[in-house]
Amino acid sequence: MTHSVSLPHVLLLILLAFSSATYSESNCAQNNVKLQVLGSGGPELGDKRASSGYLIWINGKASVLIDAGAGSSLNFEKSSAKFEDLQAIVFSHFHVDHSVDFPTYIKGSFFTSRQNDLPVFGPEGNALMPSTTEFVNKTLGDDGAFSYLQNFVNTEQPSSYHIQSHNVPLTPHKIQHYPLTDNLSLSAIPVHHGPLAAVAWRVNVFDCSITFTGDMNNQYKTLAKLAKNTDILVMHNAIAESAKGVAANLHMKPAEMGKIANKANAKSVVISHRMLRTLGHEAETKQFMEKNYRGPINFADDLDVFLIP
């Protein structure tokens, strides 16, 4: 028996092959993966910016919230994100400028249609800082400051959803992985932020990723490993190159930022956590970074949206 393929069939096969190749090459773009900055400032009252907060958008849905600093929840509202779409909230650490809006989100969620439990990830504790589980309980638990919201924490009490908090181990140099859905996962590694318990986060979406340094000075030299080949590296620019003492023990200098971005082979960098000591010094920051990093460097403002390059 002979077997022949008609011309329309051949054309169809070519079209299918072409469309599947296109899809696999750009599924981040196809799924409209975006980073939105909810807070580009630090803890100062005078920087005229919300404190640390970021959203990862996938297919028009706000999927991961990274940090919940002061004022970031107002920008969450302005972004038109829906709390019920969030797959997780993650914290870099529990300084006020990264965490204080957390109860604001949880109270606000009472008025949403959220039904799914909410995973919350952040570092385990140390002598100076609570673990993520402790932070959630000390904020919302039955002995917490906002114990009137304890239904969201105590699984024995009725609530439309419950918070499930998880502590990321502070094992040096070890990347921890947390899958959320088939196409979305989180990775974290401990970072040196002075004596505080702190982690950096990488959000993996389809075949792309966005990595957040959080606050750190990179003494552990772990960030480039976490951020390897990342599409967008969000770096916190809290100090100038001339900084010394406590500030330099807590934060990385611009030259170090350039070295990290280069070692990680980051496709692009977004500079955030901008403070009065670095605002107005963008040209200098860029100059120091460009000694080691040749990719695009963008300075973030509140509500800015960045696409995968």
Ligand SMILES: [Zn+2]
């Ligand atoms: Zn900070």
